[in-house]
Amino acid sequence: MISETAIQTLIDKLGKENVITAAEDLLVLGYDSTPGLHATPDLVVYPTDSEQVQSVMQVARDHKVPITPRGSGTGLSGGSIPVDGGIVICLNKMDKILEIDEENLTATCQAGVVTLDLFNAVAAKGLFYPPDPGSQKISTLGGNVMEDAGGLRGLKYGVTRDYVMALKCVLPDGSLLSTGGKSVKDVAGYAFKDLLIGSEGTLAIITEITVKLIPPPQDKRTFLAYFDDISIAGAAVSKIIAAKIIPSTMEIMDKATINCVEDYVKIGLPREMAALLLIEVDGHPAMVTEEAEGVERILREVGAAEVQVAKDAEEAASLAAARRTALSALARVSPTTLLEDATVPRSMLAETFTLIERLTKKYALTVGTFGHAGDGNLHPTVLCDERDADEMKRAHAFYDELYEQVLAWGGTVSGEHGIGIAKKEYLARQIGPGGVAVMKRIKQAFDPEGILNPGKIFADGQE
Amino acid sequence: MADKEKLGNFTPENAPEYEDVLQCMRCGFCLPTCPTFALSGRERSSPRGRVALARAVAEGKLEFTEAVKEEAFFCLDCRACTTACPSGVRAGEVMEICRSQAHQFFPLKHVSKSFREFVLQKMLPNPDLLETSMLPARLYQKLGIQWLVRHSQLLKLGPEWVDKAERMIPELHPPLRPQLADVIPAEGEQRGRVAFFLGCIMTLMYPEVSRQTVRVLTHQGFEVVTPKEQKCCGAPHLTEGDRDTTKRIAQHNLDLFMALDVDAIVTDCAGCGAALKEYEELLEEAGEHDKLATFRAKIKDVSEFLAEQGLRTEGLKPVKKIVTYHEPCHLCHAQGISKQPRELIKAIPGIVYREMEEASWCCGSAATFSLKYTTESQQILDRKLENIRATGAELLVTANPGCHLQLAWGLKQAGMTQEVVHITELLGIATG
Numbered sequence: 001m002i003s004e005t006a007i008q009t010l011i012d013k014l015g016k017e018n019v020i021t022a023a024e025d026l027l028v029l030g031y032d033s034t035p036g037l038h039a040t041p042d043l044v045v046y047p048t049d050s051e052q053v054q055s056v057m058q059v060a061r062d063h064k065v066p067i068t069p070r071g072s073g074t075g076l077s078g079g080s081i082p083v084d085g086g087i088v089i090c091l092n093k094m095d096k097i098l099e100i101d102e103e104n105l106t107a108t109c110q111a112g113v114v115t116l117d118l119f120n121a122v123a124a125k126g127l128f129y130p131p132d133p134g135s136q137k138i139s140t141l142g143g144n145v146m147e148d149a150g151g152l153r154g155l156k157y158g159v160t161r162d163y164v165m166a167l168k169c170v171l172p173d174g175s176l177l178s179t180g181g182k183s184v185k186d187v188a189g190y191a192f193k194d195l196l197i198g199s200e201g202t203l204a205i206i207t208e209i210t211v212k213l214i215p216p217p218q219d220k221r222t223f224l225a226y227f228d229d230i231s232i233a234g235a236a237v238s239k240i241i242a243a244k245i246i247p248s249t250m251e252i253m254d255k256a257t258i259n260c261v262e263d264y265v266k267i268g269l270p271r272e273m274a275a276l277l278l279i280e281v282d283g284h285p286a287m288v289t290e291e292a293e294g295v296e297r298i299l300r301e302v303g304a305a306e307v308q309v310a311k312d313a314e315e316a317a318s319l320a321a322a323r324r325t326a327l328s329a330l331a332r333v334s335p336t337t338l339l340e341d342a343t344v345p346r347s348m349l350a351e352t353f354t355l356i357e358r359l360t361k362k363y364a365l366t367v368g369t370f371g372h373a374g375d376g377n378l379h380p381t382v383l384c385d386e387r388d389a390d391e392m393k394r395a396h397a398f399y400d401e402l403y404e405q406v407l408a409w410g411g412t413v414s415g416e417h418g419i420g421i422a423k424k425e426y427l428a429r430q431i432g433p434g435g436v437a438v439m440k441r442i443k444q445a446f447d448p449e450g451i452l453n454p455g456k457i458f459a460d461g462q463e
Numbered sequence: 464m465a466d467k468e469k470l471g472n473f474t475p476e477n478a479p480e481y482e483d484v485l486q487c488m489r490c491g492f493c494l495p496t497c498p499t500f501a502l503s504g505r506e507r508s509s510p511r512g513r514v515a516l517a518r519a520v521a522e523g524k525l526e527f528t529e530a531v532k533e534e535a536f537f538c539l540d541c542r543a544c545t546t547a548c549p550s551g552v553r554a555g556e557v558m559e560i561c562r563s564q565a566h567q568f569f570p571l572k573h574v575s576k577s578f579r580e581f582v583l584q585k586m587l588p589n590p591d592l593l594e595t596s597m598l599p600a601r602l603y604q605k606l607g608i609q610w611l612v613r614h615s616q617l618l619k620l621g622p623e624w625v626d627k628a629e630r631m632i633p634e635l636h637p638p639l640r641p642q643l644a645d646v647i648p649a650e651g652e653q654r655g656r657v658a659f660f661l662g663c664i665m666t667l668m669y670p671e672v673s674r675q676t677v678r679v680l681t682h683q684g685f686e687v688v689t690p691k692e693q694k695c696c697g698a699p700h701l702t703e704g705d706r707d708t709t710k711r712i713a714q715h716n717l718d719l720f721m722a723l724d725v726d727a728i729v730t731d732c733a734g735c736g737a738a739l740k741e742y743e744e745l746l747e748e749a750g751e752h753d754k755l756a757t758f759r760a761k762i763k764d765v766s767e768f769l770a771e772q773g774l775r776t777e778g779l780k781p782v783k784k785i786v787t788y789h790e791p792c793h794l795c796h797a798q799g800i801s802k803q804p805r806e807l808i809k810a811i812p813g814i815v816y817r818e819m820e821e822a823s824w825c826c827g828s829a830a831t832f833s834l835k836y837t838t839e840s841q842q843i844l845d846r847k848l849e850n851i852r853a854t855g856a857e858l859l860v861t862a863n864p865g866c867h868l869q870l871a872w873g874l875k876q877a878g879m880t881q882e883v884v885h886i887t888e889l890l891g892i893a894t895g
Contacts (some may be wrong), residue, residue, distance in 0.1 A: 024530040025505065027519055028512040033490045046504075073506075074491045092504060114495075138491040264549045328549035331488040 002042045002087070006063045010045055013055040018093070020044040029088050032075040033135075034422055035336045036386050039081050041068070041088040048093050049110075050168060050176065050207040056089055057205065058174040060451055068453050069201040071112060071140030074133075075147060076327075076339055077420025079200045083455035089205065091142050097121050098208070104182045106165055108210040111142025118211075128216035130157035133416075134324045142206050148198030150416030152320060155374035156248040156282075159416065161197045168208035169196060172447040177204060195442070200418045201453040203446040220248070220282035221292045222316035225304040230254055230275040230357070230369075234350035236302045237277070237373045241346050245294050249280040250374030251323050256383070257370040260329040265322045273305065277373065278323055280316065326370040327381065333366070334383040338395050341423075342406045343377040343415030355405055356380050362401075363394040377415035403429070424459040471523040477563040477706045484518040487511060487552045493544035498825045498843050499537055507534055510544035510554035517557050527561075527568045535561035537836065539829040539843075540702065542737075542796030546823075555797075556744075562704030583705045587695040588712050593663060594638040601635045623837055631833075631872045632668065639670035640691065647677060647687045654684035654772060655726040660716075660739065660762075662732035663695045664864035672864075675891035676731040676765055682894050683775055687729075690719055697745075698738040702830040706745075713742045714749065717758055727763045731887055733863035734830075736764040737797035764794060766862060766886050770803035774810050779893040781813030786889070787856035788816075789847065789870060790823040791863030804886050808860055811893045817854040821846070828869035844873045851881060859883045 010019045020026070021043060030040045042065075047053045060067040066086030073080060082088050094110035100122055101107070107122055107129065115136040119129050132151035133139055139149065145167070150159040166180035179192040196203055227233040230252075237250055253261065254275050262269040269276065277299075281291040292309075299307045310316040331337045344352050353369070356378075360367045371378035380402065382395040403413055403426055413419075413426040428436050440458060443450075469475045493510035494500055500509035507516060513534050519525035538558040545553050571579060586593050640661055649655075657680060665673045677687050694716060697709035716739070720728050730736045739762045743755040763771070786808055795801045801823070809816050827833055827843030834840075847870070851859055859874070859881045861867055871883045884892075 022530060024507050024516060024525070024528060024534075027525060028506045028515045031489055031515065033488065035488060072491055072494060073489070135491065138494050261549075264551070325492070325549035328488060328490040328492055331486065331490075331550035335482065335485040337488055 002065055006059050009059055014045055014047055014052050018046040030082055032073040032080050034076055034078040035338060037078040037081050037421060039083045041082040042085045044088045044090060046090050046093045053170045053205055053207050054174050057170050060087055061174055066451055066454050069205045071143030072138045074135040074139040076417040077422040079147060079418055079420040079456055100125055105213045106182050106210050107213055109141060110208055111206050113141045115139050115141055115144055122213050127213040129211060129213055131160045131163055141209050145197055145206055145209055146201045147418045152249050152251055154372055155250055156246045163211045164197055165212050166210035167193050167196055167206055169204035169206045171204050172452045200420060200456055202443055202456055217282035219285040219288045220280055221288055222310035223279040224308045225277045225299045226270055226273040226306045227275045228305050230353045231350040232303055233275040233277050234353045236299055237349050238347050239298050239302055240295055243294055243298060245291050247279050248282045251278040252371060252373035253326060254369040256368035257326050257330060260332050261322050261326055263332060264325055264329045267318060267322060278319055330368045330381050330383060334385055336384050336386040338382040338384060339379050340399055341379060341414045341417040342402060344406055344409050344411035346376040348409045349373060349376060359398050359401055363398045365394055365398055419457045471521040472526050473520055473564055474567045477560060479517055479557050479560045481521050483557055484514055484521055486550055487514040488550055492547050492549060496543040496547040498539055502839055502842055508537060513538060513558055514552060514554050517561060527564060532565040532569055535565055539825050539832055541792035541825040546796045559701050563706045566704050583700050583703060584708050587699055590640060604635055627837055628834055631868050636670050639666040639673050643689045647681050649684045649686045650682050651684055653686060656686040658720055658723050658725040658728045659687050659689045660728055660730040660735055662730060662735040665732050669864055672885040672888055673731055676887040679887050679890045679894055688723055688725060692719055696735040696738040698734045710745060713745055717742055721754055721758055727768055728761045729763050729765050729768050731765045733791035733794035734865060736762060737793040740798060764798060764800055766804040766807055767800045770806050774807055776810055779811055780895050782811050782893050783813045784858045785815045785817060785856045786858045786860055787819045787854040788822060789826060789859060789861045789866060791861055791866045792825050794862050795823045804862060807886060817856055819854045820850045826866050826869050828865040833869055848873055848877050856881060860886050860889055862886050
């Protein structure tokens with residue numbers, strides 16, 4: 001529990017309306033989008049600037065209270081769940097875009113800015129912020145940085161990490177750390193910025209972010225390709241990459257996902273197809289034409305059942321929007337959607353689909369698979385019921401076996417969601433005990449008291 | 464219902480289904496669409512948060528507390544979250560059920576309880592009584608007392624909502640229901656026969672709108688049957704958490720309209736249309752599945768119906784106005800009717816149509832919300848007025864009496880000159 005003095009200090013610094021103690025509020029700030037995970041904090045605070053974050057951190061430090069940072073709670077590995085109670089620090093009220101620097105092509109904003117709001121603000125000035133996680137309408141930039149969020153354009157444009165130039169953050173001792181800047185080149189000392197990106201809120205609380213902006217593509221073309229067999233879709237992706245064409249987007253949905261998404265969006269997706277690929281090429285008009293021809297040729301060569309070109313930007317946008325709803329749409333089918341984030345080298349895509357199909361049968365599960373095929377980043381999602389213990393056991397066995405093979409192929413247990421709570425058991429399998437030990441020493445250096453976002457990344461016994 | 468198994472800390476009667484709250488996988492797609500979350504920034508005032516509260520009550524982790532009750536009534540029930548939810552969670556309906564629960568956990572004090580029961584159980588289900596009760600209000604306006612009250616600021620002394628309600632009421636005319644002939648023949652070549660579901664607020668406050676609805680329908684070639692025994696759709700009862708009265712009314716209307724030989728049951732009130740379409744879920748325990756499904760299929764909002772049948776545009780007179788359209792929540796979110804009203808507006812010659820930003824964002828009326836939460840309602844309304852202003856429109860078209868009242872009042876308060884019209888009034892103008 002948190003002492004009355006600590007609460008009073010926080011009220012003095014943040015104002016009464018930003019210090020929340022009502023049971024009902026606490027209850028609903030103890031989850032993110034990861035199924036089955038929930039913990040209730042003792043207190044929730046809404047700081048509005050870096051100084052207030054420092055004040056909160058100092059209180060947590062002085063009273064040795066766990067502190068868990070949170071944005072909009074769209075995380076998919078449990079990273080913002082306050083497993084040990086304590087303080088949840090919500091950064092949603094830090095939602096100001098502080099600067100759009102058109103000379104340096106950068107934007108600086110507070111951590112709580114919603115990703116799409118930043119995208120729209122820079123687009124209004126003729127600039128482009130490419131990272132676009134599926135949750136872009138809801139998720140915050142701070143959360144994106146903490147989890148190193150990917151997105152639909154990751155294939156060509158990279159992920160959040162590739163756009164972060166500078167960070168301002170509060171360390172667990174309450175001090176401020178600024179790292180990076182607007183200089184394009186910067187090799188002064190250790191790359192703290194890169195260490196903090198994807199650190200899942202375990203090393204510091206990010207309060208301000210400066211991102212790199214680029215000119216938007218002049219032209220683009222969107223395709224939908226349907227397949228009778230999902231591994232042919234996988235082969236198509238590998239062939240397109242091998243032909244040295246890098247589309248901005250290559251997203252896949254299997255039959256189960258197509259049907260759930262169609263139930264929701266009702267745009268006429270073909271329910272009987274085994275898979276579809278949503279492909280977008282963009283850039284200079286001449287290049288778009290050339291690449292589009294290449295993509296279409298390869299799709300026909302590998303045996304796509306049908307290839308359609310979006311007739312206009314509106315149709316292309318509605319297809320991308322439909323894809324963004326895939327996970328939530330799958331939740332129509334079952335009470336629990338156990339989502340994974342398996343990522344393989346792109347040459348192994350077809351084999352991965354075959355593997356998923358085999359394991360689905362072996363463990364008698366219903367699985368919907370979608371994801372960023374072009375990145376090799378798939379989200380096989382087990383559609384189950386958390387009340388069915390046997391089914392949950394089979395689901396975990398499914399993932400165990402899947403990850404074993406994915407790692408053997410040189411893949412990773414998380415492409416973009418992070419380790420959080422959900423994948424703690426798998427981390428050591430990928431990076432080995434030595435890797436975990438170094439990570440823990442880093443955690444120790446930043447957070448010797450272990451108050452910041454405890455219970456994440458490292459499995460019990462590894463902490 | 465009584466033999467239903469108790470779900471956590473809910474009372475067994477009119478409790479939510481556990482599956483309905485479990486359905487939410489907390490992705491947050493609802494967050495940017497929720498007007499109350501936009502206002503407060505509090506997770507518990509978001510659809511995801513509200514469903515989480517209901518789930519905690521269902522799982523016995525939380526009592527049905529005052530805060531749960533507050534959230535149930537603070538929800539606008541605008542259903543924007545239902546439109547946004549890929550998983551198919553219906554947070555608005557879960558909150559409607561929680562309102563019903565709230566009355567069991569927090570019974571009203573004697574006087575309020577009697578008043579509420581009188582209005583919901585006696586007055587609203589009885590059209591004759593309802594219409595008679597409006598007579599004093601009409602006299603009040605006619606005899607100039609309204610002028611006196613408004614200018615004397617007398618009501619400033621009373622509760623804020625009484626004052627606001629008094630100011631919102633438009634000029635009243637005799638109710639339409641008793642005036643309409645039972646059957647009005649189609650003009651020209653007959654295309655079909657429809658029943659007309661009037662709606663209380665429409666017949667009482669906007670009789671001219673419904674007169675135009677009937678006129679447009681007959682002009683478009685439909686014979687219009689108006690059964691006089693129809694009762695309120697039940698939406699106010701659901702809003703106030705009186706599910707039992709809703710079910711009684713629903714059964715009456717279902718039997719009444721299903722006994723008619725009509726192709727469709729048309730309404731010009733988005734709130735009524737939504738309520739009627741949801742009789743199927745409301746009455747599912749009655750076991751009349753086929754009858755309910757047929758009834759549901761016959762319910763049509765007037766713009767849905769006309770768009771489906773194809774508007775006869777020959778002979779329509781040009782309306783030289785700049786027009787924008789506000790989507791009533793219960794039309795676009797609850798019934799999924801969004802394209803049709805725009806198509807009809809654009810089909811009228813002479814009209815310059817300008818889409819407003821956030822056309823489907825609630826106007827803040829939301830049944831009694833605008834009276835209970837005057838400040839919040841005003842904030843939501845201000846956002847809407849700003850979007851209307853930006854279009855430069857002369858006419859604001861909408862399709863629901865609640866929105867109509869709120870928007871007309873808001874525009875007047877803000878000194879804006881746009882006139883609010885129902886879509887059938889606009890079609891009525893074009894019809895000549």
